[in-house]
Amino acid sequence: MFRDREDAGVKLGLELSKLQLHQPVVLALPRGGVPVAVEVAKALNAPLDLLIVRKVGAPGNPELAVAAIVDGDPGEVVLNREIVETYSLDEDALRVLIAKERPELERRRVAYRGKNRPLSIAGKAVIIVDDGAATGTTMKVAIRALKRRSPREIIVAVPVSPQETVAELAREADRVVCLSQPGQFRALGYHYRRFPQLSDSDVVAAMDEAVRSKTSRQHRSGQQTTGHGSKAATKSIPQNDREK
Known part of the structure; x- marks a missing residue:
């Protein structure tokens, strides 16, 4: 535990x-x-x-995933082909189900990632x-x-x-x-x-705390390498870098 x-x-x-x-x-x-x-x-x-992944539920059974939308650049749809075949879903039916879930995926993307x-x-x-x-x-x-x-x-x-x-x-x-x-x-x-x-x-x-923590560790590492207060230490810290 x-x-x-x-x-x-x-x-x-x-x-x-x-x-x-x-x-x-x-x-x-x-x-x-x-x-x-x-x-x-x-x-x-x-x-x-x-x-960010958003499940696309089966008709009448939202807990059973017929597909999922995965956020990305571009976003992707992954089908659960066994379930699609079980429910005999054609492309039009899938398109409707997927379209219903896209707004929530987009809401989460904006909320989490900006x-x-x-x-x-x-x-x-x-x-x-x-x-x-x-x-x-x-x-x-x-x-x-x-x-x-x-x-x-x-x-x-x-x-x-x-x-x-x-x-x-x-x-x-x-x-x-x-x-x-x-x-x-x-x-x-x-x-x-x-x-x-x-x-x-x-x-x-x-996520914000993770960025601050990473920046702090990089700052301390830069100080140890170049000395406290040096210009090199200051320049080594990326500004507004999402990959930190």
Whole structure:
């Protein structure tokens, strides 16, 4: 059991730091994955960004995903072809279902990201982080979308997940790092002592704090290298850099 999401992120970061990763980029799945990913990014000294995914539910069964929209430049739609065929959905029906979910994806994109564009992941080791994976549906969609963006490798990183879900994700990703795989997986919150619901403002605050923390670490590193108060130390700190 983890104390909270931050505790899980620290432990996950320690495990990931043992790997030899080429130019790692950490992508958090909001909302719950953000506090975990913040700590992972700190441990790896890696850029942190969000990967916003919106599920497209089946007719009459919104919890069953027929597709998902993944934010990006450009955004992408990933179909769950088995479910599409089960419901005999043609292109027009899919277009209507997808169109219904786009406004919420856009709202979250603006709320979380503002005018900032997603980080480039081409040729880099991408680490997708969430606070757990029960069925792994969202994570699978994220993996499939990211494969189209030419990363060097994709690593799934979660604190806790059922054994069968880890096995499924291992078939999709290059690597899976999961700290706990309980034989009897209950609701995700049972594996944390403190597991509050997070709001949009919590996501924005966590991302802003991650940027400030990264800038502070770079500033301290620059001072150690060039001396306190030197012009070189001041110039080494990027201004308004979203990749920090």
